[in-house]
Amino acid sequence: MTGLVLKLGPKERLLINGAVVENGDRRSRFTILSPNANILRLRDAIHPDDATTPVRRICYSAQLVLTGDAAPEVVKHQLLRRIEELSQILTDGDSRKILGQATDALVRQQFYQCLRALKALIPREDRLLAAHQP
Numbered sequence: 001m002t003g004l005v006l007k008l009g010p011k012e013r014l015l016i017n018g019a020v021v022e023n024g025d026r027r028s029r030f031t032i033l034s035p036n037a038n039i040l041r042l043r044d045a046i047h048p049d050d051a052t053t054p055v056r057r058i059c060y061s062a063q064l065v066l067t068g069d070a071a072p073e074v075v076k077h078q079l080l081r082r083i084e085e086l087s088q089i090l091t092d093g094d095s096r097k098i099l100g101q102a103t104d105a106l107v108r109q110q111f112y113q114c115l116r117a118l119k120a121l122i123p124r125e126d127r128l129l130a131a132h133q134p
Contacts, residue, residue, distance in 0.1 A: 054082070
């Protein structure tokens with residue numbers, strides 16, 4: 001049976017369906033078998049004050065579903081619309097591939113995979129924004 005495989009460092013924390021879980025003193029790996037479990041690595045979490053760019057705002061919206069603070073049905077449509085807007089700006093092949101992965105994950109209601117894909121765009125967005133600042 002397949003599922004979401006998580007590899008955790010020592011003392012790494014996760015949010016699983018609203019409960020904070022902390023790993024022990026050693027690295028570990030485990031598989032989430034429940035298809036609709038909401039998982040968020042706390043090291044991947046975006047603070048609301050840091051959601052200041054288009055990609056970070058989209059990531060934060062996906063994160064709200066994983067924390068239980070937003071309804072998946074509502075956020076899914078907003079995210080799809082925002083990803084479409086991003087695809088008009090990020091037109092290179094790598095970005096398109098990542099946006100496609102995020103869209104596919106959303107269609108399957110897999111918000112963690114969507115967030116993970118979108119976070120890969122943050123360094124690219126940072127470079128683009130830095131290049132356009134005076």
